[in-house]
Amino acid sequence: xxxxxxxxxxxxxxxxxxxxxxxxxxxxxxxxxxxxxxxxxxxxxxxxxxxxxxxxxxxxxxxxxxxxxxxxxxxxxxxxxxxxxxxxxxxxxxxxxxxxxxxxxxxxxxxxxxxxxxxxxxxxxxxxxxxxxxxxxxxxxxxxxxxxxxxxxxxxxxxxxxxxxxxxxxxxxxxxxxxxxxxxxxxxxxxxxxxxxxxxxxxxxxxxxxxxxxxxxxxxxxxxxxxxxxxxxxxxxxxxxxxxxxxxxxxxxxxxxxxxxxxxxxxxxxxxxxxxxxxxxxxxxxxxxxxxxxxxxxxxxxxxxxxxxxxxxxxxxxxxxxxxxxxxxxxxxxxxxxxxxxxxxxxxxxxxxxxxxxxxxxxxxxxxxxxxxxxxxxxxxxxxxxxxxxx
Ligand code: PSV
Ligand code: MN
Numbered sequence: 001x002x003x004x005x006x007x008x009x010x011x012x013x014x015x016x017x018x019x020x021x022x023x024x025x026x027x028x029x030x031x032x033x034x035x036x037x038x039x040x041x042x043x044x045x046x047x048x049x050x051x052x053x054x055x056x057x058x059x060x061x062x063x064x065x066x067x068x069x070x071x072x073x074x075x076x077x078x079x080x081x082x083x084x085x086x087x088x089x090x091x092x093x094x095x096x097x098x099x100x101x102x103x104x105x106x107x108x109x110x111x112x113x114x115x116x117x118x119x120x121x122x123x124x125x126x127x128x129x130x131x132x133x134x135x136x137x138x139x140x141x142x143x144x145x146x147x148x149x150x151x152x153x154x155x156x157x158x159x160x161x162x163x164x165x166x167x168x169x170x171x172x173x174x175x176x177x178x179x180x181x182x183x184x185x186x187x188x189x190x191x192x193x194x195x196x197x198x199x200x201x202x203x204x205x206x207x208x209x210x211x212x213x214x215x216x217x218x219x220x221x222x223x224x225x226x227x228x229x230x231x232x233x234x235x236x237x238x239x240x241x242x243x244x245x246x247x248x249x250x251x252x253x254x255x256x257x258x259x260x261x262x263x264x265x266x267x268x269x270x271x272x273x274x275x276x277x278x279x280x281x282x283x284x285x286x287x288x289x290x291x292x293x294x295x296x297x298x299x300x301x302x303x304x305x306x307x308x309x310x311x312x313x314x315x316x317x318x319x320x321x322x323x324x325x326x327x328x329x330x331x332x333x334x335x336x337x338x339x340x341x342x343x344x345x346x347x348x349x350x351x352x353x354x355x356x357x358x359x360x361x362x363x364x365x366x367x368x369x370x371x372x373x374x375x376x377x378x379x380x381x382x383x384x385x386x387x388x389x390x391x
Contacts, residue, residue: 010316011354013273016280017312019245019305020064020092020287023072026051026298028388029291038296040377041386045072046083047377048387051298053087054373058364059305060355064092066140066287069127071097071387081134091134093180093242093287096127099144099188107145109165110158110194121165128173138242138285139173140215141166142182146189146196158194163207170209180215180241180285181205185222187252198230205239213241217289218257218268219248228267235275242285243268245308254290256300258307265308266343269315278312291389296374302364306351313347 026048028037042048045067052065065084074080081091098108098120106112108120124141131139145162147153170179183201184193195201198214205212214234221227234240247253247260258265269278277284286308292300319338326335352362361367368374 006317006319007350010313011350011357013278013280013316014061014309014313014351014354015358017061017278017309018064018286019059019062019308020066020285021052021055021062021301021305022066022068022287022289023048023052024068024389025288025290025292025301026387027071028386030293030389035388036293037386037388040374040381041297041388043381043384043386045074045080045387047381048072049080049084049087049089051301051377053084053089054298054368054371055301055305056089058302058361058367058371059309060358060360061309062301062305063088064090066093066095067091067130067134067136068095068097069123069130077130077133091136093138093140093285094127094131094134094136095140095142096124098123099142104144106153107158107194108143110143110145110153110161112153112157117161117165121168124165124169125172128169128177131177132174137177138180139169139177140180140182140242140285140287142184142215142217143195144188146193147191148189149191152191155192158192159200159204162194163204166204166208166212170212173211175211177211178241178283179208179212181208181212182215182217182220182244184217184220184252198234202234202237202239213239215241215244215285217244217246217252218264219244219246219252219254219289223250227264228271231268232271232275235271235277240277240284242287244287244289245304246288246290256290256292256295256307257288257304258311259304262307262311263343265311266314269308269311270318270339270342273312273315273318274320278316298374298377299365299368302368306364309351310347313351314342314345317345317347318342 026042056062084091103116111117181201183195183197185196201214245257247255249260323338355362
C-alpha cells in the first residue's frame with residue numbers, strides 16, 4: 001500500500017534521477033565463443049549517440065552516454081559533444097582502455113617496464129584531456145592489471161606503481177573532474193588482480209587524493225558478496241563515486257541490470273536512498289555497464305534503465321520512520337517486513353503516471369516498438385562496419 005505523500009516525496013527525487021548508458025552496449029557483443037551480429041548496429045560513435053538519445057527520449061532519465069577510448073575515438077571530440085547536445089544528451093564518463101594492446105601483457109600502470117607504465121599513464125592523461133574537451137567530469141578507470149602465478153611479480157611494488165600513475169593523473173585533472181577506480185576480483189588475471197576489491201580501491205583512493213572515489217560494478221564480486229554492505233561503508237566514508245549496474249548469474253556476465261536479482265538491486269538502492277545519495281547534487285554516478293548478446297540493444301537498454309528506476313522507486317517507498325522504530329525496538333521481523341512491503345509494491349503504475357507528468361509516453365518500450373526506430377536503423381545502417389565490443 002502506498003500513501004500519496006510517500007509517493008509524492010519519492011516522485012520528487014525520481015524526477016532528478018540520471019542513469020548513464022554505455023556506448024559499448026550499443027555495439028555487437030558476445031562471448032569468447034561467438035559474437036552474433038545484429039541488424040541496425042551503429043557504425044560509428046555518432047550512431048551510438050543516436051541510440052543513447054533514443055533511450056533518453058523515451059525514458060527521460062538517461063541523458064548521457066559513457067565513452068570508451070579508443071573504441072569511441074573521433075577526429076574532433078568537440079564536434080562529437082556538439083552532436084550529442086543536438087540529440088539532447090551529453091557525453092559522460094570517459095573510460096580509458098589500457099587492456100587491449102600487446103604492450104599490456106604484463107599490465108598497464110602496474111607493468112614492471114617503466115616505458116609501458118608511461119604509455120599507459122599518457123593514455124589516462126589523454127582521456128583527461130578528452131574529458132575536458134567534451135565537458136565530462138568523470139574519468140572512469142578499470143585496469144586489467146594482475147598476475148597469473150605466485151612469484152610472477154612483486155605485489156607491493158605493483159601497488160606502488162599503481163599509486164604513482166593514478167596520483168599523477170589525479171593531480172593533473174581539472175578540479176571539477178573525479179577519478180573513479182573500479183575493482184574486479186578476477187579476469188583477465190587469476191592469481192592477483194591489482195585492484196580486486198573495494199578495499200584495495202578505497203585504500204588507493206585515500207592516498208591518491210580527494211577527487212578519487214570507488215566505482216562499484218555490480219558484476220565484479222564473488223557469489224554471495226553483500227554488495228549493499230560495501231555501498232553503505234563507502235557512502236559513509238564519502239568515497240562512493242558511482243556504479244556500473246548490470247546483472248550476473250555467475251561472474252561478469254553483464255546481463256541487463258535488475259534482470260537476475262531485482263531484490264539485490266533494490267537493497268543497494270535502499271542503502272543509497274537512506275544516505276541521501278539520490279538527492280540532486282549527491283554526486284553518485286549511476287551508470288550501466290552491460291552487453292546485449294542475444295536481445296536487441298536499444299529496447300534492452302530501455303528495459304535496464306526502467307529496472308533501475310523501478311528499484312529506486314521501491315527504495316524510496318521504504319517507510320523509514322517505521323523501519324527505524326522497528327530497528328530500535330529490536331523487532332527483527334517487523335523491520336524486515338517494512339523493507340519487503342516496499343519491495344513488493346508494484347511501482348509500475350506510479351512510474352507510468354510520473355512519465356505522463358513529464359510529458360513522456362507512460363510505456364517507453366511500447367513507444368519504442370511503435371516509433372519505427374528499429375526498422376529505420378536496420379534499413380539505414382547498411383554498408384560500413386558495425387561497431388562491436390573491442391572496436
Ligand atoms: C571490465 O569488466 C568492465 O566492467 C570495465 O568497466 C570495462 O571498462 C567495461 O567492463 C567494458 O569492457
Ligand atoms: Mn564495469
